[in-house]
Amino acid sequence: MNTNILDKFTANYKLALGSAYELSLVNNKKIELLDIFWGLYKSKGSLANEVLAKTGIKQQSENETQANHKIKINMTEMLADKKEILPQEIKKIIIKSVNLSVKHNHKYIGTEHLLYSLIAVNDKKINSLLEKNNIKPNTLLRHLDMILNSTSHFSDMAQAMNALKEKIDQKQKNKKTKKEEILLDFFATCLTDKEIQKNISPVIGRQSEINRIIQILSRKNKNNPILLGDPGVGKTAIIEGLAKKILEYDVPNILLNKKIYSLDIPLLVAGTSFRGEFEARIKQIVDEVKNNQNIILFIDEIHNIIGAGSASGTMDAANILKPALARGEIRCIGATTYDDFRKHIEGDAALTRRFQPVKINEPSSTEAIAIIKGIKNSFIKHHGIDISDEAIEQAVFLSERYITDQFLPDKAIDLIDEAAARKKLLEPSDNNYKKIISLENNLEEVIKQKKHLILEEKYKEALEIKTKELELINKIYLAEGEQLKNNIKPENLSRRVVMGEDITAITAEAIKINLPNTKNSRHTLKNLKKTLKKQIIGQDKILDELINTLKRSAVGLTGEKRPLGSFVFAGPSGVGKTYTAEVLANTFFQGKESLIRIDMSEFAEKFNISKLLGAPAGYIGYGEGGTLTEKIRRNPYSVVLFDEIEKAHPDLFNLLLQILEDGHLTDAKGKITNFKNSIIIMTTNIGLKKSKEKESLGFENGHKRSTQDDFIENIENFLRPELLNRIDQILVFNTLAKKDIKKIIAIELANINKNLNNKNLRIAWTNEVTDVLTNDYDEDQGARQIRKILREKIENPLAEKIIGQKIKKGITHIEIIDNKIVIS
Numbered sequence: 001m002n003t004n005i006l007d008k009f010t011a012n013y014k015l016a017l018g019s020a021y022e023l024s025l026v027n028n029k030k031i032e033l034l035d036i037f038w039g040l041y042k043s044k045g046s047l048a049n050e051v052l053a054k055t056g057i058k059q060q061s062e063n064e065t066q067a068n069h070k071i072k073i074n075m076t077e078m079l080a081d082k083k084e085i086l087p088q089e090i091k092k093i094i095i096k097s098v099n100l101s102v103k104h105n106h107k108y109i110g111t112e113h114l115l116y117s118l119i120a121v122n123d124k125k126i127n128s129l130l131e132k133n134n135i136k137p138n139t140l141l142r143h144l145d146m147i148l149n150s151t152s153h154f155s156d157m158a159q160a161m162n163a164l165k166e167k168i169d170q171k172q173k174n175k176k177t178k179k180e181e182i183l184l185d186f187f188a189t190c191l192t193d194k195e196i197q198k199n200i201s202p203v204i205g206r207q208s209e210i211n212r213i214i215q216i217l218s219r220k221n222k223n224n225p226i227l228l229g230d231p232g233v234g235k236t237a238i239i240e241g242l243a244k245k246i247l248e249y250d251v252p253n254i255l256l257n258k259k260i261y262s263l264d265i266p267l268l269v270a271g272t273s274f275r276g277e278f279e280a281r282i283k284q285i286v287d288e289v290k291n292n293q294n295i296i297l298f299i300d301e302i303h304n305i306i307g308a309g310s311a312s313g314t315m316d317a318a319n320i321l322k323p324a325l326a327r328g329e330i331r332c333i334g335a336t337t338y339d340d341f342r343k344h345i346e347g348d349a350a351l352t353r354r355f356q357p358v359k360i361n362e363p364s365s366t367e368a369i370a371i372i373k374g375i376k377n378s379f380i381k382h383h384g385i386d387i388s389d390e391a392i393e394q395a396v397f398l399s400e401r402y403i404t405d406q407f408l409p410d411k412a413i414d415l416i417d418e419a420a421a422r423k424k425l426l427e428p429s430d431n432n433y434k435k436i437i438s439l440e441n442n443l444e445e446v447i448k449q450k451k452h453l454i455l456e457e458k459y460k461e462a463l464e465i466k467t468k469e470l471e472l473i474n475k476i477y478l479a480e481g482e483q484l485k486n487n488i489k490p491e492n493l494s495r496r497v498v499m500g501e502d503i504t505a506i507t508a509e510a511i512k513i514n515l516p517n518t519k520n521s522r523h524t525l526k527n528l529k530k531t532l533k534k535q536i537i538g539q540d541k542i543l544d545e546l547i548n549t550l551k552r553s554a555v556g557l558t559g560e561k562r563p564l565g566s567f568v569f570a571g572p573s574g575v576g577k578t579y580t581a582e583v584l585a586n587t588f589f590q591g592k593e594s595l596i597r598i599d600m601s602e603f604a605e606k607f608n609i610s611k612l613l614g615a616p617a618g619y620i621g622y623g624e625g626g627t628l629t630e631k632i633r634r635n636p637y638s639v640v641l642f643d644e645i646e647k648a649h650p651d652l653f654n655l656l657l658q659i660l661e662d663g664h665l666t667d668a669k670g671k672i673t674n675f676k677n678s679i680i681i682m683t684t685n686i687g688l689k690k691s692k693e694k695e696s697l698g699f700e701n702g703h704k705r706s707t708q709d710d711f712i713e714n715i716e717n718f719l720r721p722e723l724l725n726r727i728d729q730i731l732v733f734n735t736l737a738k739k740d741i742k743k744i745i746a747i748e749l750a751n752i753n754k755n756l757n758n759k760n761l762r763i764a765w766t767n768e769v770t771d772v773l774t775n776d777y778d779e780d781q782g783a784r785q786i787r788k789i790l791r792e793k794i795e796n797p798l799a800e801k802i803i804g805q806k807i808k809k810g811i812t813h814i815e816i817i818d819n820k821i822v823i824s
Contacts, residue, residue, distance in 0.1 A: 008101070008107070008108050009108075009109050010046075010109065010110045010111065012043045012045065012046035012047075012048075012110065012111050013046075013109060013111050013114060015039075015043050016036065016040045016042070016043040016046070016048070016111055017036065017039060018039070019038070019043065020035035020036040020038065020039035021035075021039075023035045023038060023039065030087060031086060031087065031090060032087075032090075032125070033089065033090065033093065033118060033123045033125070033126060034125045034126055034129070036090065036093070036114070036118060037115075037118055037126055040052065040114065040115050040118075041057070043111055046110070046111040047110060047111055047112040047147065048110075048111035048112055048114065048115040049111070051112070051115065051140075051143065051144065051147070052115070055133065055135050055140065056133065057129075057130075057133045057135065093114070093117045093118060093121060094114070094117075096117040096120070097109055097113040097114045097116070097117040098113075100113045100116060100117060100148070102455070103455055104148050104149070106148075112144060112147055115144060116141065116144045116145070116148065119140055119141050119144070120141060122137070182292075183281065183284050183285055183288060184261050184263075184285055184288055184289075184295070187263065187264055187267055187268050187281070188261040188262055188263045188264060188285075188297075189262045189264070190259055190260070190261055190262075191240055191243035191260040191261070191262055191298065192243045192246050192247050192259045192260050194247065197243065197244055197247055199378070200240045200241075200243070200244055201237075201241075201374060201377075201378055202244055202374060203237060203238055203240070203241020203242070203244070203245075204371040204373075204374040204375075205363065205367050205370060205371065206234070206238050206241070206360075209227075209238060209358060209360060210238065210241070210242055210245075212225070212358050213225045213227075213238070213242065213333065213358055214242075214251065214252060214254075214255060216356045216358070217254075217255070217296065217331055217333075218252075218254050219328070220328055221326070221327070221328040222325075222328065222353070222354055222355070222356060223328050223331050224325055224331065224332045224333065224354055224355045224356065225333050225334070225355070225356050225357075225358045226302065226333070226334040226335070226336070226341075226355035226356065226357055227239070227333070227334065227335040227336075227358050227360050228336065228341055228357050228358065228359050228360065229337065229338070229360030229361065229362075230337060230338065230362060230407045231337055231406075231407065231410070232406055232407040232408075232409070232410025232411065233360050233361065233362050233363070233407050233408070233410070234360065234363070234371070234409065234410075235300075235336075235360050236300055236335060238360065239260065239298050239333060239335065242260065246258055246259075246260065257294055258295075258296055259294055259295050259296065260296045260297075260298050260333070261296070261297055261298065262298045262299075262300060263285070263297055263298065263299050265299065265301075265304045265305060265317065266304075268281055268282065268285075268317075278317075279320060282320050282321070286320065286321065286324050289324075289329075289331075290324065290329050290330060295331075296331045296332070296333060297330060297331065297332040297333065298332075298333045298334075298335075299332060299333070299334050299335070300335050301335070301336060301340070302334030302335060302336050302345070303336045303340040303341065303344035303345055305317040305318045305321065306318050306344045306345065306351075318348065322350060322351060322354060325354040326354050334355060362407045362408050363408055364408075365397070365400060365408070368396045368408040368409040368412055369392055369393055369396050371409045372392045372395070372396070372409055372412060372413060373389065373392060375413075376392065376416070379416060379417060379420055382420075383420040383421060383423070383424050384424065384496070385420045385423050385424055385496050385497070385498055386496055386497045386498070387416060387420060387497070387498045388497055388498060388499055388500070390499060391416060391419065391498045391499055391500050391502060391503050392412075392416065393500070394500035394503040394504060395412040395413075395415040395416050395419075396408065396412045398415065398503060398504065398507045399411040399412040399414075399415055400412075402507060402511050403507075403510075403511070404636060404674035404676065404677065405633065405636075405674070415503055415506055415507060415510075416503070418506050418510075419502040419503050419505075419506045420498050422502070422506065423496070423497075423498055423502060432479060432482050436476060436479045436480060439476045439479060440476060442472055443469065443472040443473065443476065446468055446469045446472060447469060449465050450462050450465040450469065453465060511637055511677075528547055528550070528587060528588065529543060529544070529547050531587050532546075532547070532580075532583060532584070532587065535579075535583050535747070536576050536579065536580050536583060537740045537743045537744050537747070538575075538576075538734055538736050538737060538740030538743075539575070539576055539580070539733055539734060541734075542580075542731045542732075542733060542734075543580075545729055546567065546580075546729075546731065549565045549728050549729060550564060550588065553565055561662060561663040561676055562660065562661070562662075562663050562676065563660065563663055563675050563676060563677075563678050563679060563680050564676075564677065564678065564679050565679045565680070565728050566660050566679075566680040566681075566727050566728045567679075567680070567681050567682070567727065567728060567729050567730070567731055568645075568681075568682045568683075568684065568715060568719075568727055568729075568731065569681060569682070569683045569684075569731055569733060570683075570684050570685065570686065570711040570715055570730060570731070570733065571685065571711065571732050571733030571734070571735075572685060572733070572735055572782060573781075573782045573784075574736075574782010574783045574784045574785070575733040575734065575735060575736055575782060575783065576733060576736075576783060577683040577733055578597075578641065578643060578683060579783075580733075581595060581639050581641045581681045581683075582595055584639055584679065584681075585638065585639040588639075588679070589637050589638060593635065594635060594637060594638045594639060595638065595639050595641060596628070596631045596632065596635075596639070596640045596641065597643060598612070598627075598628060598640070598641065598642050598643065599643050599644070600642055600643055600644045600645050600646075600647045600652070601644060601647040601648075603647075603648045603649055603652050604647055604648065604649055606649045606651055608649075609651055609652050609655070610626075610668070611626065611627050612628040612629070612652075612655065613626040613628070613629055613655075613665065613666075613667045613668050614626035614629065614630075614667045614668035614669060615668060616668050625667065625669075626668065628640070628665070628673075629665055629667040629673040632673050632674075632675060632678065633671075633673050636674060636675075636678065637677050637678070638678050638679075639679045639681060640675070640678050640679070640680050640681070641681050641682075641683065642656070642680070642681070642682045642683070643683050644683060644684060644685075645683070645684050646684050646685075646718065653719070653720065653723055656680075656682075656723060657722060657723055659675050659680060660680065660723070660727065661726050663675050663676040664676070682727075684715065684718075686711070686714045686715055711730075711732045712730055712732065715730055735779060736779070736782070736783060738774055738777075741774050741777050741786065742770050742771075742774050744783055744786055745770050745773050745774060745786060746770060748786060748787065748790055749763065749765060749770075749790070749794070752790070752794065752795065752798075759802070760809040760810070761802070761807065761809060761810070761812060762810070762811050763794075763798070763811070763813075763814055763823075764811050764812070764813050764814065765813075765814040765815075766814075766815060766816070768815075768816040769814050769815070769816060769821060772816055772819070772821060773786075773789055773790070773793060773821075776789050776793070777789065793821050794814065797821075797823050798812070798823055807823075812824070
């Protein structure tokens with residue numbers, strides 16, 4: 001039997017065989033299967049012993065268990081063909097236990113495998129013994145099967161670690177030149193390994209950061225750099241790139257022949273169910289790194305070592321590592337975000353001082369483009385789709401402009417990855433590809449059948465299956481060749497490239513707005529004026545100014561950091577200021593949910609202003625987020641309406657200063673909320689009183705311009721100059737004329753028709769009806785009064801007639817008879 005397999009037999013397995021052999025000597029007979037059964041029964045602490053103890057089985061005679069001293073078994077001699085120490089039937093049982101271990105992917109061969117094999121063979125003596133104890137063999141087998149299926153590879157970790165330590169000690173004694181096995185090989189990934197580096201792209205740029213890391217690693221003490229940066233800026237990629245440079249000898253002499261191991265903290269903690277197991281593992285890893293100065297540890301998300309593996313009375317990973325880090329006995333590189341560093345590590349001054357920070361800033365657009373060009377081949381290989389340079393540049397530009405809650409290069413890579421995935425999915429269905437998948441599935445099944453037959457020792461049938469396996473492999477090879485021919489056809493190659501327009505489409509879909517230079521965007525901007533003027537009556541000049549500002553922002557002529565537009569809507573109540581903001585949100589951003597309305601009357605007191613940013617630490621509501629910042633974070637493409645700003649506390653305008661100038665706010669938790677994709681609108685009727693006073697003195701006719709100037713003058717006196725200078729435009733809404741009221745009434749009557757459609761009813765009215773309704777309008781009350789008039793004059797009588805079934809399906813006429821509105 002192979003020596004490597006012999007090493008996998010557990011100590012209890014060997015002791016059970018030794019006890020069985022001793023029992024056979026005592027009884028002066030050849031070793032039997034029943035002897036092995038009693039050997040397992042005697043192997044205290046083994047899994048087989050626990051199973052048999054729970055069944056309540058009893059020993060039958062003293063002879064069966066009287067052997068007391070343990071024989072040390074030489075497994076090589078016992079299983080050798082030349083010495084007949086074991087009968088063939090027992091050798092077969094041992095081989096079955098080996099096969100059972102292989103079947104369950106176990107790393108060892110234990111007493112549970114041997115017991116299962118013994119019961120499964122249906123030995124008469126063993127079955128008789130079980131029957132006397134009222135134990136059904138099938139029940140025992142099912143129980144053992146459950147144990148084998150649920151046994152993890154950690155179940156024998158203590159034995160594996162001890163065996164590994166013995167093996168290392170033995171190798172050191174023998175001074176062998178073979179590569180030593182260390183615990184790090186199990187709990188960490190060697191980033192400088194050639195196989196691992198095949199899937200890692202070279203680091204692009206970042207030379208100053210890499211030089212700083214090398215400089216810190218070269219120190220005598222505190223030679224532990226910690227990479228700090230926002231998520232997605234490339235902290236892990238820098239260390240992977242450094243490992244590639246070490247492998248390619250592209251580093252200073254001090255790092256030549258070094259190995260970087262990426263430690264897996266969750267794997268290190270997993271399976272440590274008993275006190276002291278975790279400390280033993282991490283202490284052994286620290287010792288291994290101490291003994292080999294060529295090893296550098298890398299702990300990604302290093303904040304996870306705080307509290308890792310700790311329980312009552314035990315130390316966590318951080319405290320175990322501290323002494324070795326301080327004395328420079330080990331080199332360790334950490335990586336985490338600013339938030340996690342501040343939250344978990346900064347509070348532990350003893351741990352913080354052992355690391356030297358290296359700040360990893362977000363790369364510039366130019367650097368991000370270079371980085372993505374350097375790694376694009378891995379995406380081409382994965383998707384089978386080429387990626388143009390135009391697509392990379394567009395991804396960086398659009399992600400920087402419109403995706404504000406992530407960082408370069410990660411957010412640009414996400415767009416490219418998704419665009420390539422979509423391009424792949426839109427390809428026409430390929431029957432040849434389906435054929436390959438079907439053949440591969442069949443091959444997988446055939447290989448499983450072959451392994452199963454080998455485990456059952458049916459070698460003849462396994463050879464037949466092997467022939468079928470080779471046939472399938474040949475068919476797959478031919479089908480893949482045909483697939484390659486199809487892929488290189490010119491008409492297919494043209495479809496297999498991600499272009500800039502693909503990136504634009506993916507971005508527009510992700511953020512749910514129409515971007516510039518897209519067909520939908522051009523259509524939206526071109527028709528925005530027409531759409532707004534259909535719904536907003538009597539404010540044509542205001543709408544022209546508004547749309548011109550938005551067009552400049554859409555094509556990138558305004559500052560990139562500032563909001564898309566900032567306006568003050570002034571004018572009397574009921575002229576359409578708030579309604580314009582609602583319609584703009586629904587048309588420009590395509591959704592009513594894109595309007596964020598902040599009623600300034602709720603912020604008349606200074607202490608209420610904090611609600612917009614979130615309650616400060618120590619106050620009720622801390623951590624829940626601000627009413628404004630959270631809404632913008634969830635939907636950054638919005639119209640933010642600050643309604644009736646004259647009612648707000650003056651300190652609130654300090655927030656508006658920051659929004660209008662920098663395009664962002666920092667909430668109570670320190671998170672930055674970006675407003676650069678929002679439209680900011682403030683409404684007010686400051687100046688209305690002065691305008692009314694002029695009208696009462698007889699200046700209402702021919703002084704429209706003067707009224708607008710009064711509003712602007714009052715706004716300029718109310719708002720601070722630094723805020724006024726940041727506002728794009730102050731737009732004064734006109735008082736609605738009679739002709740405008742008639743149009744609004746016609747629109748509202750048309751809306752009533754829409755509501756009646758589902759009842760198969762319609763109303764028709766004459767111009768006289770709109771004239772009479774217009775005469776009831778009071779200019780001082782604004783357009784909101786129109787709804788009240790229609791409710792009283794049209795909707796109430798109409799509802800009464802519908803309920804009384806006095807109206808038939810079809811058209812209902814509204815007329816004026818004797819100066820009264822009549823519905824017939």
